[in-house]
Amino acid sequence: MAAELGQQTVEFSALVRRSAEDSYLALKQLVERSRAPEDQRSDSEKKIDLLKFIAKTRQRILRLHVLAKRCQQVPLIQYCQQLAATLSSYDTCFTQTADSLFYMHEGLQHARAPIFDVPSAIEILLLGGYKQLPKCIEDLVIQSTLSEDEQKPTLKKLDTILRSKLLEVVLPKEIREIDQRL
Structure with a gap:
């Protein structure tokens, strides 16, 4: 034993x-x-x-x-x-x-990146709209256009807001390193 x-x-x-x-x-x-x-x-x-x-x-x-x-x-x-x-x-x-x-x-938890809906963003940028939006929601949206005098300050304000939001958010590595050749 x-x-x-x-x-x-x-x-x-x-x-x-x-x-x-x-x-x-x-x-x-x-x-x-x-x-x-x-x-x-x-x-x-x-x-x-x-x-x-x-x-x-x-x-x-x-x-x-x-x-x-x-x-x-x-x-x-x-x-x-x-x-x-x-x-x-x-x-x-x-x-x-x-x-x-x-x-x-x-x-x-620290490595988690926000999920961006890149295909939808590209569709909106290229086509100017979102085709997958249901018709009932599209009908509810009031189609109002801004005059030339209102568009410039609004675009400037929107640009400022987007820039400040982009500075606050930490972008993932894949989005930060964009190829400039496109």
């Missing part, structure tokens, strides 16, 4: 071997102590020590049995850990993407 997420792992066979060795050494010490000539303990005390050893060994084997059952679920646990890691990386990616989109949105 590989160490994941900072967890140290031990082979199950090493646990079984170490547990068996510890039990064997404990039993060997118990037998040597009970055979020793200087042992003054009664027979019932020796039986109690043997019973304690059996209980301790039984508990150790029971723990190994529980570990053996859990080891069968290791592939499922590893799969769940992989899924959790994948979801965590997706969460990080989604967060970074949302942040990037937010900052990009803020940046695009």
Whole structure:
């Protein structure tokens, strides 16, 4: 088993071997102590020590049995850990993407250019009218013409207003760089 997420792992066979060795050494010490000539303990005390050893060994084997059952679920646990890691990386990616989109949105607000209806403006300049205007609106417009004396000041005033508006508005790069050869 590989160490994941900072967890140290031990082979199950090493646990079984170490547990068996510890039990064997404990039993060997118990037998040597009970055979020793200087042992003054009664027979019932020796039986109690043997019973304690059996209980301790039984508990150790029971723990190994529980570990053996859990080891069968290791592939499922590893799969769940992989899924959790994948979801965590997706969460990080989604967060970074949302942040990037937010900052990009803020940046695009400054780069946004007004939308000019260039084809309609060209049609009005060349033809002097707008053909797509509905007839009902055209009928409502009062056709009044200005006299020669009124046209010059009106055109001058209109020219001044247009120039001031053009100075206030930031034109897009495409409109600012007009080819003079036309």
